[in-house]
Amino acid sequence: MQSMVTRCYNITEAKPKSLDFIKVIADELNMILMNGFSWEETTVSVRLRCITCDAPAKAMLKCIKQFSGYYGCDKCTQKGNWEGRMTYQQVHDLILRDDVSFREQHQPEHHQENTVSPFSDLQIDMVKSFPADYMHQCCLGVMRKMLLLWSRGKSGYRISPAQLREVNQRLRNLRCDIPHIFARKPRSLDEVERWKATEFRQFMLYTGKVVLRGVLPETLYSHFMAFSVAMCILVSPHLTQTYNMYAHELLTYFVEQGRHIYGKEFLVYNVHSLLHLTADATTYGSLDRCSAFAFESYLHQLKKMVRSGNHVLIQAAKRLQERSQIPIETSEERPIQMKHPNNVYIVSPTSCCEVLERTNSGKLLCRVFSHLASYLCEPCDSRIYGAFVCGASKIEILDKTNLQGRAMMLEDGHGRQVVLSLLHDLD
Ligand SMILES: [Zn+2]
Known part of the structure:
Protein backbone atom coordinates (compact mmCIF):
# COMPACT_ATOMS: atom_id res chain seq x y z
CA MET A 1 0.00 0.00 0.00
CA GLN A 2 2.91 2.30 0.76
CA SER A 3 4.13 2.21 -2.86
CA MET A 4 0.67 3.20 -4.07
CA VAL A 5 0.54 6.13 -1.72
CA THR A 6 3.90 7.44 -2.92
CA ARG A 7 2.85 6.96 -6.53
CA CYS A 8 -0.46 8.81 -6.25
CA TYR A 9 0.13 11.46 -3.65
CA ASN A 10 2.80 14.09 -3.49
CA ILE A 11 3.84 13.97 0.17
CA THR A 12 5.20 17.50 0.13
CA GLU A 13 1.65 18.93 -0.13
CA ALA A 14 -0.18 19.74 3.08
CA LYS A 15 -3.62 18.58 1.88
CA PRO A 16 -4.47 16.21 -0.97
CA LYS A 17 -6.18 17.85 -3.93
CA SER A 18 -7.84 14.70 -5.25
CA LEU A 19 -9.14 11.44 -3.87
CA ASP A 20 -7.32 9.30 -6.44
CA PHE A 21 -4.96 7.89 -3.86
CA ILE A 22 -7.88 7.08 -1.52
CA LYS A 23 -9.62 5.19 -4.33
CA VAL A 24 -6.53 3.02 -4.71
CA ILE A 25 -6.38 2.39 -0.97
CA ALA A 26 -10.14 1.69 -0.71
CA ASP A 27 -9.92 -0.85 -3.57
CA GLU A 28 -6.97 -2.61 -1.97
CA LEU A 29 -8.69 -2.54 1.42
CA ASN A 30 -11.83 -4.04 -0.11
CA MET A 31 -9.78 -6.90 -1.52
CA ILE A 32 -8.06 -7.51 1.83
CA LEU A 33 -11.38 -7.45 3.71
CA MET A 34 -12.85 -10.02 1.34
CA ASN A 35 -9.83 -12.32 0.88
CA GLY A 36 -7.68 -11.70 3.94
CA PHE A 37 -4.02 -10.71 4.03
CA SER A 38 -1.53 -13.34 2.88
CA TRP A 39 1.95 -13.48 4.40
CA GLU A 40 4.21 -16.39 3.46
CA GLU A 41 2.07 -19.49 4.10
CA THR A 42 -0.52 -17.77 6.26
CA THR A 43 -3.70 -15.89 5.42
CA VAL A 44 -4.90 -13.51 8.10
CA SER A 45 -8.52 -12.33 8.03
CA VAL A 46 -8.86 -8.56 8.40
CA ARG A 47 -11.75 -6.56 9.82
CA LEU A 48 -12.13 -2.81 9.54
CA ARG A 49 -13.00 -1.37 12.93
CA CYS A 50 -13.58 2.23 11.86
CA ILE A 51 -12.20 5.12 9.84
CA THR A 52 -10.86 7.84 12.09
CA CYS A 53 -10.22 11.35 10.84
CA ASP A 54 -11.07 14.96 11.54
CA ALA A 55 -14.27 16.54 10.18
CA PRO A 56 -12.80 18.12 6.99
CA ALA A 57 -11.09 14.86 6.03
CA LYS A 58 -14.24 12.88 6.82
CA ALA A 59 -16.26 15.08 4.47
CA MET A 60 -13.68 14.45 1.72
CA LEU A 61 -13.62 10.69 2.26
CA LYS A 62 -17.41 10.40 2.36
CA CYS A 63 -17.94 12.93 -0.46
CA ILE A 64 -20.35 14.93 1.68
CA LYS A 65 -20.72 18.64 2.41
CA GLN A 66 -18.24 20.13 4.86
CA PHE A 67 -19.31 20.63 8.50
CA SER A 68 -19.56 24.35 7.75
CA GLY A 69 -22.36 23.68 5.22
CA TYR A 70 -26.11 23.76 5.91
CA TYR A 71 -26.36 19.95 5.79
CA GLY A 72 -22.90 19.21 7.15
CA CYS A 73 -23.66 16.96 10.12
CA ASP A 74 -22.72 13.41 9.14
CA LYS A 75 -24.90 11.89 11.87
CA CYS A 76 -28.23 13.74 11.65
CA THR A 77 -30.29 15.48 9.00
CA GLN A 78 -30.92 18.86 10.64
CA LYS A 79 -30.32 21.97 8.55
CA GLY A 80 -27.79 24.35 10.05
CA ASN A 81 -28.48 27.97 11.06
CA TRP A 82 -26.14 30.76 10.01
CA GLU A 83 -25.21 32.81 13.09
CA GLY A 84 -22.12 34.49 11.65
CA ARG A 85 -20.84 30.91 11.38
CA MET A 86 -22.65 27.64 10.74
CA THR A 87 -24.44 26.37 13.85
CA TYR A 88 -26.80 23.52 14.62
CA GLN A 89 -29.49 24.74 17.03
CA GLN A 90 -31.70 21.66 17.29
CA VAL A 91 -30.87 19.60 20.36
CA HIS A 92 -33.79 17.17 20.77
CA ASP A 93 -35.64 14.78 18.42
CA LEU A 94 -32.79 14.61 15.93
CA ILE A 95 -33.42 12.51 12.83
CA LEU A 96 -30.40 10.26 12.55
CA ARG A 97 -28.76 9.13 9.34
CA ASP A 98 -28.13 5.42 8.77
CA ASP A 99 -26.33 3.30 6.21
CA VAL A 100 -29.39 2.94 3.97
CA SER A 101 -30.41 6.62 4.02
CA PHE A 102 -26.77 7.55 3.29
CA ARG A 103 -26.27 5.17 0.38
CA GLU A 104 -29.67 6.03 -1.11
CA GLN A 105 -28.98 9.75 -0.59
CA HIS A 106 -32.33 10.45 1.08
CA GLN A 107 -31.06 13.98 1.72
CA PRO A 108 -29.28 14.98 -1.54
CA GLU A 109 -28.13 18.33 -0.08
CA HIS A 110 -25.83 16.39 2.30
CA HIS A 111 -23.86 14.85 -0.56
CA GLN A 112 -21.40 16.37 -3.01
CA GLU A 113 -22.81 16.38 -6.51
CA ASN A 114 -21.73 13.75 -9.02
CA THR A 115 -19.32 11.99 -6.70
CA VAL A 116 -19.59 8.85 -4.61
CA SER A 117 -17.27 7.95 -1.78
CA PRO A 118 -14.66 5.31 -2.69
CA PHE A 119 -15.55 3.69 0.64
CA SER A 120 -19.10 3.03 -0.60
CA ASP A 121 -17.71 -0.07 -2.35
CA LEU A 122 -16.83 -1.57 1.03
CA GLN A 123 -19.30 -3.65 3.03
CA ILE A 124 -19.29 -1.19 5.92
CA ASP A 125 -21.85 1.03 7.66
CA MET A 126 -21.23 4.40 6.00
CA VAL A 127 -22.40 6.29 9.11
CA LYS A 128 -21.29 4.23 12.11
CA SER A 129 -17.90 3.34 10.57
CA PHE A 130 -16.94 7.04 10.63
CA PRO A 131 -17.13 7.92 14.34
CA ALA A 132 -16.51 11.35 15.80
CA ASP A 133 -12.86 11.72 16.79
CA SER A 291 -9.87 8.20 18.35
CA ALA A 292 -6.86 9.59 16.49
CA PHE A 293 -4.66 9.71 19.62
CA ALA A 294 -3.10 6.31 18.85
CA PHE A 295 -2.28 7.39 15.28
CA GLU A 296 -0.86 10.75 16.42
CA SER A 297 1.35 8.90 18.85
CA TYR A 298 2.56 6.54 16.11
CA LEU A 299 3.15 9.45 13.74
CA HIS A 300 5.39 10.93 16.42
CA GLN A 301 7.36 7.65 16.50
CA LEU A 302 7.60 7.66 12.69
CA LYS A 303 8.93 11.22 12.72
CA LYS A 304 11.69 10.19 15.10
CA MET A 305 12.78 7.54 12.57
CA VAL A 306 13.53 10.20 9.97
CA ARG A 307 16.93 11.89 10.36
CA SER A 308 17.13 14.01 7.21
CA GLY A 309 14.86 15.44 4.53
CA ASN A 310 15.98 13.02 1.80
CA HIS A 311 14.06 9.82 1.02
CA VAL A 312 11.97 10.03 4.15
CA LEU A 313 9.79 7.00 3.35
CA ILE A 314 12.86 4.83 2.72
CA GLN A 315 14.37 5.96 6.03
CA ALA A 316 11.16 5.10 7.92
CA ALA A 317 10.83 1.75 6.12
CA LYS A 318 14.43 0.82 7.04
CA ARG A 319 13.91 1.69 10.72
CA LEU A 320 10.70 -0.35 10.76
CA GLN A 321 12.49 -3.29 9.18
CA GLU A 322 15.27 -3.05 11.79
CA ARG A 323 12.66 -3.04 14.53
CA SER A 324 10.95 -6.09 13.09
CA GLN A 325 14.20 -8.03 13.64
CA ILE A 326 14.11 -7.33 17.38
CA PRO A 327 12.21 -9.96 19.42
CA ILE A 328 8.99 -8.53 20.88
CA GLU A 329 8.82 -8.32 24.66
CA THR A 330 6.09 -10.69 25.77
CA SER A 331 5.63 -9.25 29.25
CA GLU A 332 2.73 -6.80 29.19
CA GLU A 333 3.00 -5.85 32.83
CA ARG A 334 4.03 -2.31 33.61
CA PRO A 335 6.65 -2.07 36.36
CA ILE A 336 5.30 -0.82 39.69
CA GLN A 337 6.40 2.79 40.25
CA MET A 338 7.71 3.86 43.66
CA LYS A 339 8.46 7.55 43.30
CA HIS A 340 6.19 10.60 43.25
CA PRO A 341 4.38 11.51 41.03
CA ASN A 342 4.18 8.06 39.43
CA ASN A 343 3.50 5.86 42.46
CA VAL A 344 -0.23 6.52 43.07
CA TYR A 345 -2.59 3.59 42.58
CA ILE A 346 -6.27 2.90 43.16
CA VAL A 347 -6.74 -0.02 45.56
CA SER A 348 -10.55 -0.19 45.82
CA PRO A 349 -13.54 2.11 45.16
CA THR A 350 -12.85 3.71 48.55
CA SER A 351 -9.07 3.54 48.92
CA CYS A 352 -5.82 4.38 47.16
CA CYS A 353 -2.13 4.23 47.99
CA GLU A 354 1.31 5.58 47.28
CA VAL A 355 3.80 2.75 46.79
CA LEU A 356 6.97 3.54 48.78
CA GLU A 357 9.26 0.55 48.33
CA ARG A 358 9.44 -3.18 47.72
CA THR A 359 9.99 -5.37 50.77
CA ASN A 360 12.46 -8.26 50.93
CA SER A 361 9.59 -10.68 50.39
CA GLY A 362 8.56 -8.93 47.16
CA LYS A 363 5.52 -7.23 48.67
CA LEU A 364 4.90 -3.47 48.52
CA LEU A 365 5.28 -1.03 51.37
CA CYS A 366 2.52 1.53 50.82
CA ARG A 367 0.96 4.63 52.34
CA VAL A 368 -2.74 3.73 52.18
CA PHE A 369 -5.58 6.26 52.21
CA SER A 370 -8.52 4.08 53.15
CA HIS A 371 -11.43 6.50 53.46
CA LEU A 372 -11.57 8.51 50.27
CA ALA A 373 -14.24 11.21 50.20
CA SER A 374 -15.94 12.79 47.17
CA TYR A 375 -14.06 15.70 45.66
CA LEU A 376 -17.25 17.07 44.10
CA CYS A 377 -20.95 16.34 44.53
CA GLU A 378 -22.19 18.02 41.33
CA PRO A 379 -23.25 16.96 38.75
CA CYS A 380 -22.81 13.59 40.50
CA ASP A 381 -20.73 12.02 43.25
CA SER A 382 -17.20 12.38 41.87
CA ARG A 383 -16.22 8.96 43.27
CA ILE A 384 -18.11 7.51 40.27
CA TYR A 385 -15.45 8.84 37.90
CA GLY A 386 -12.59 8.49 40.35
CA ALA A 387 -12.07 11.97 41.85
CA PHE A 388 -11.42 11.76 45.58
CA VAL A 389 -10.12 13.75 48.54
CA CYS A 390 -7.60 11.94 50.72
CA GLY A 391 -8.03 11.72 54.46
CA ALA A 392 -5.81 10.02 57.05
CA SER A 393 -3.29 7.45 55.91
CA LYS A 394 -1.42 4.52 57.39
CA ILE A 395 1.49 2.37 56.27
CA GLU A 396 0.54 -1.11 55.09
CA ILE A 397 2.05 -4.00 53.17
CA LEU A 398 0.15 -4.77 49.98
CA ASP A 399 0.52 -7.27 47.20
CA LYS A 400 0.83 -5.95 43.64
CA THR A 401 -2.47 -7.67 42.82
CA ASN A 402 -4.14 -5.15 45.16
CA LEU A 403 -3.30 -2.31 42.78
CA GLN A 404 -6.32 -1.79 40.53
CA GLY A 405 -5.26 1.13 38.36
CA ARG A 406 -3.07 4.22 38.00
CA ALA A 407 -3.96 7.59 39.52
CA MET A 408 -2.43 10.99 40.20
CA MET A 409 -2.34 12.93 43.45
CA LEU A 410 -2.62 16.72 43.32
CA GLU A 411 -2.59 19.59 45.78
CA ASP A 412 -5.76 21.56 44.94
CA GLY A 413 -4.69 25.01 46.13
CA HIS A 414 -6.75 24.77 49.33
CA GLY A 415 -4.54 22.29 51.16
CA ARG A 416 -6.54 19.25 50.01
CA GLN A 417 -4.86 16.24 48.48
CA VAL A 418 -6.96 15.18 45.51
CA VAL A 419 -6.63 11.80 43.84
CA LEU A 420 -7.77 11.37 40.24
CA SER A 421 -8.05 7.94 38.59
CA LEU A 422 -6.46 7.80 35.15
CA LEU A 423 -9.37 6.91 32.89
CA HIS A 424 -8.16 7.30 29.32
CA ASP A 425 -6.24 4.67 27.36
CA LEU A 426 -2.68 4.79 28.74
CA ASP A 427 -1.06 2.78 25.92
ZN1 LIG B 1 -26.09 16.00 14.01
Missing part, protein backbone atom coordinates in the same frame (compact mmCIF):
# COMPACT_ATOMS: atom_id res chain seq x y z
CA TYR A 134 -12.70 13.21 20.27
CA MET A 135 -9.08 14.26 19.83
CA HIS A 136 -10.04 16.77 17.15
CA GLN A 137 -13.63 17.57 18.06
CA CYS A 138 -13.52 17.63 21.87
CA CYS A 139 -9.89 18.30 22.87
CA LEU A 140 -8.77 20.59 20.04
CA GLY A 141 -12.38 21.68 19.44
CA VAL A 142 -14.71 22.20 22.40
CA MET A 143 -12.13 22.33 25.22
CA ARG A 144 -9.91 24.76 23.34
CA LYS A 145 -12.91 26.90 22.44
CA MET A 146 -13.98 27.25 26.09
CA LEU A 147 -10.48 28.07 27.29
CA LEU A 148 -10.28 30.84 24.69
CA LEU A 149 -13.72 32.15 25.69
CA TRP A 150 -12.75 32.31 29.36
CA SER A 151 -9.34 33.85 28.80
CA ARG A 152 -10.01 36.14 25.79
CA GLY A 153 -13.77 36.11 25.13
CA LYS A 154 -16.50 38.70 25.68
CA SER A 155 -16.87 40.36 29.06
CA GLY A 156 -19.94 38.24 29.99
CA TYR A 157 -17.83 35.12 30.51
CA ARG A 158 -14.19 36.30 30.36
CA ILE A 159 -12.49 35.84 33.71
CA SER A 160 -10.61 38.74 35.28
CA PRO A 161 -6.81 39.13 34.98
CA ALA A 162 -6.49 38.18 38.66
CA GLN A 163 -8.54 35.01 38.13
CA LEU A 164 -6.49 34.16 35.06
CA ARG A 165 -3.28 34.59 37.07
CA GLU A 166 -4.69 32.27 39.74
CA VAL A 167 -5.56 29.55 37.20
CA ASN A 168 -2.11 29.88 35.60
CA GLN A 169 -0.40 29.66 38.97
CA ARG A 170 -2.37 26.56 39.88
CA LEU A 171 -1.50 24.95 36.55
CA ARG A 172 2.19 25.68 37.12
CA ASN A 173 1.97 24.27 40.66
CA LEU A 174 0.66 20.97 39.30
CA ARG A 175 3.68 20.36 37.09
CA CYS A 176 5.51 18.26 39.68
CA ASP A 177 2.38 16.16 40.38
CA ILE A 178 1.70 14.99 36.83
CA PRO A 179 2.84 11.37 36.27
CA HIS A 180 5.40 10.76 33.55
CA ILE A 181 2.86 8.71 31.61
CA PHE A 182 1.62 12.10 30.39
CA ALA A 183 3.81 13.38 27.57
CA ARG A 184 3.41 16.99 28.72
CA LYS A 185 3.19 18.96 31.94
CA PRO A 186 0.55 21.69 32.38
CA ARG A 187 1.31 25.04 30.77
CA SER A 188 -0.34 28.38 31.51
CA LEU A 189 -3.32 29.66 29.54
CA ASP A 190 -1.02 32.39 28.16
CA GLU A 191 0.35 29.62 25.92
CA VAL A 192 -2.99 28.01 25.06
CA GLU A 193 -2.52 28.64 21.32
CA ARG A 194 0.45 26.28 21.43
CA TRP A 195 -1.19 23.56 23.54
CA LYS A 196 -1.22 20.09 21.97
CA ALA A 197 -4.22 17.76 21.93
CA THR A 198 -2.87 15.78 24.90
CA GLU A 199 -2.70 18.99 26.98
CA PHE A 200 -6.33 19.79 26.25
CA ARG A 201 -7.24 16.20 27.15
CA GLN A 202 -5.33 16.47 30.42
CA PHE A 203 -7.23 19.65 31.27
CA MET A 204 -10.62 18.30 30.15
CA LEU A 205 -10.41 15.01 32.07
CA TYR A 206 -8.24 15.81 35.08
CA THR A 207 -6.67 19.15 35.93
CA GLY A 208 -9.45 21.48 34.75
CA LYS A 209 -11.84 20.54 37.52
CA VAL A 210 -9.14 21.29 40.12
CA VAL A 211 -7.62 24.52 38.79
CA LEU A 212 -10.98 26.13 37.90
CA ARG A 213 -12.78 25.29 41.13
CA GLY A 214 -13.54 28.42 43.12
CA VAL A 215 -12.11 30.65 40.36
CA LEU A 216 -14.44 30.22 37.40
CA PRO A 217 -17.93 31.63 38.16
CA GLU A 218 -20.22 28.88 39.46
CA THR A 219 -22.50 28.85 36.38
CA LEU A 220 -19.55 28.40 34.03
CA TYR A 221 -17.89 25.82 36.29
CA SER A 222 -21.07 23.68 36.53
CA HIS A 223 -21.46 23.88 32.77
CA PHE A 224 -17.82 22.82 32.20
CA MET A 225 -18.20 19.98 34.70
CA ALA A 226 -21.12 18.51 32.75
CA PHE A 227 -18.76 18.27 29.76
CA SER A 228 -15.78 17.05 31.79
CA VAL A 229 -17.71 14.32 33.63
CA ALA A 230 -19.34 13.07 30.42
CA MET A 231 -15.90 12.84 28.80
CA CYS A 232 -14.47 11.04 31.86
CA ILE A 233 -17.24 8.46 31.44
CA LEU A 234 -16.85 8.04 27.69
CA VAL A 235 -13.05 7.54 27.66
CA SER A 236 -13.37 4.69 30.16
CA PRO A 237 -14.64 1.35 28.77
CA HIS A 238 -16.00 0.37 32.18
CA LEU A 239 -17.81 3.67 32.81
CA THR A 240 -19.10 3.84 29.23
CA GLN A 241 -20.78 0.49 29.69
CA THR A 242 -22.47 1.54 32.93
CA TYR A 243 -23.14 5.27 32.57
CA ASN A 244 -23.46 5.94 28.83
CA MET A 245 -27.06 7.19 29.12
CA TYR A 246 -26.06 9.54 31.92
CA ALA A 247 -23.16 10.85 29.80
CA HIS A 248 -25.62 11.57 27.00
CA GLU A 249 -27.88 13.50 29.40
CA LEU A 250 -24.89 15.56 30.56
CA LEU A 251 -23.82 16.37 27.01
CA THR A 252 -27.38 17.29 26.01
CA TYR A 253 -27.52 19.63 29.00
CA PHE A 254 -24.10 21.03 28.08
CA VAL A 255 -25.13 21.85 24.50
CA GLU A 256 -28.49 23.33 25.49
CA GLN A 257 -27.09 25.34 28.39
CA GLY A 258 -24.15 26.46 26.24
CA ARG A 259 -26.57 28.39 24.06
CA HIS A 260 -27.89 30.29 27.12
CA ILE A 261 -24.43 31.05 28.48
CA TYR A 262 -22.38 31.74 25.35
CA GLY A 263 -25.08 32.54 22.78
CA LYS A 264 -26.42 30.80 19.68
CA GLU A 265 -23.04 30.97 17.95
CA PHE A 266 -21.64 28.52 20.53
CA LEU A 267 -23.48 25.63 18.85
CA VAL A 268 -20.99 25.05 16.04
CA TYR A 269 -20.47 21.57 14.59
CA ASN A 270 -17.96 20.43 17.23
CA VAL A 271 -20.36 21.35 20.05
CA HIS A 272 -23.38 19.90 18.24
CA SER A 273 -21.57 16.62 17.54
CA LEU A 274 -21.37 16.02 21.31
CA LEU A 275 -25.02 14.94 20.92
CA HIS A 276 -23.78 12.03 18.80
CA LEU A 277 -20.68 11.20 20.84
CA THR A 278 -22.24 8.74 23.30
CA ALA A 279 -23.56 6.58 20.46
CA ASP A 280 -20.05 6.29 19.00
CA ALA A 281 -18.47 5.51 22.39
CA THR A 282 -21.13 2.86 23.00
CA THR A 283 -20.63 1.30 19.55
CA TYR A 284 -16.86 1.04 19.97
CA GLY A 285 -16.63 0.50 23.75
CA SER A 286 -15.07 3.88 24.57
CA LEU A 287 -13.86 7.00 22.79
CA ASP A 288 -10.24 5.87 22.83
CA ARG A 289 -11.16 2.82 20.73
CA CYS A 290 -12.02 5.09 17.80
